[in-house]
Amino acid sequence: MTTRVLISFFCDDRPGVIEQLSALINQHGGNWLDSQLSRLGGRFAGVLQAQLPEDQQEALGDALSRLEADGIICSLTDAGAAPQESLATQRLTLLGPDRPGIVRELTRALRMAGFNIRSMETSVETAPMSGEPLFRAEACIELHSDSRLDELEWQLDAMADSMTLEIDLIPD
Incomplete structure (x- = not known):
C-alpha cells in the first residue's frame, strides 16, 4: 500500500539540495510528484508531494530530520485526502x-x-x-x-x- 506525503524544507541556497532530497525519497521507494520551490532572500524553500510505500514513511521522516546537520530543515506530514473539486x-x-x-x-x-x-x-x-x-x-x-x-x-x-x-x- 502506498501513501502520499508532503515535505516542506528550507535552507541556505546552494547547489545540490534538491538532489539530496530526491535521493532520500528514491532510497525509501518513493516517487517525487508535485513541487513548488523558490529562492526567497538568500534562502531556498519548498514544498513537495511524494508517493511512497506506507511502511517507509517513518524511515523517510527520520532520514529527513538528519539533513538538519547539513543545514536543511525538513518537515514531513501526511498529504491528507484529495480536495473536493471546485466548480x-x-x-x-x-x-x-x-x-x-x-x-x-x-x-x-x-x-x-x-x-x-x-x-x-x-x-x-x-x-x-x-x-x-x-x-x-x-x-x-x-x-x-x-x-x-x-x-x-x-x-x-x-x-x-x-x-x-x-x-x-x-x-x-
Missing part, C-alpha cells in the same frame, strides 16, 4: 504601490466572498520610471457553489480604490 477557477492579478496590508486585505476579501486560494505568488519590484516599490500578486482562486462573485468584485473594487491598485479577475 471553476479565476486568475487574479494585482499591481500597485507596495504597502503593508495588501495581502491581508486581499485574502480577507476572498474569504468573505467564499473563495479559496489554489496558488499565489507575490513579489516586490522596482517601478521602471519612478524607482518606487511595486507590489505584484498573481493567484488562482477556486469558485465553489457558495462563492459570491459579485461580492468579491465589490470587495476588490473597494480595495483597489482605497489602496491605488490595479486588480483584474480573469476566468481560467
Whole structure:
C-alpha cells in the first residue's frame, strides 16, 4: 500500500539540495510528484508531494530530520485526502504601490466572498520610471457553489480604490 506525503524544507541556497532530497525519497521507494520551490532572500524553500510505500514513511521522516546537520530543515506530514473539486477557477492579478496590508486585505476579501486560494505568488519590484516599490500578486482562486462573485468584485473594487491598485479577475 502506498501513501502520499508532503515535505516542506528550507535552507541556505546552494547547489545540490534538491538532489539530496530526491535521493532520500528514491532510497525509501518513493516517487517525487508535485513541487513548488523558490529562492526567497538568500534562502531556498519548498514544498513537495511524494508517493511512497506506507511502511517507509517513518524511515523517510527520520532520514529527513538528519539533513538538519547539513543545514536543511525538513518537515514531513501526511498529504491528507484529495480536495473536493471546485466548480471553476479565476486568475487574479494585482499591481500597485507596495504597502503593508495588501495581502491581508486581499485574502480577507476572498474569504468573505467564499473563495479559496489554489496558488499565489507575490513579489516586490522596482517601478521602471519612478524607482518606487511595486507590489505584484498573481493567484488562482477556486469558485465553489457558495462563492459570491459579485461580492468579491465589490470587495476588490473597494480595495483597489482605497489602496491605488490595479486588480483584474480573469476566468481560467
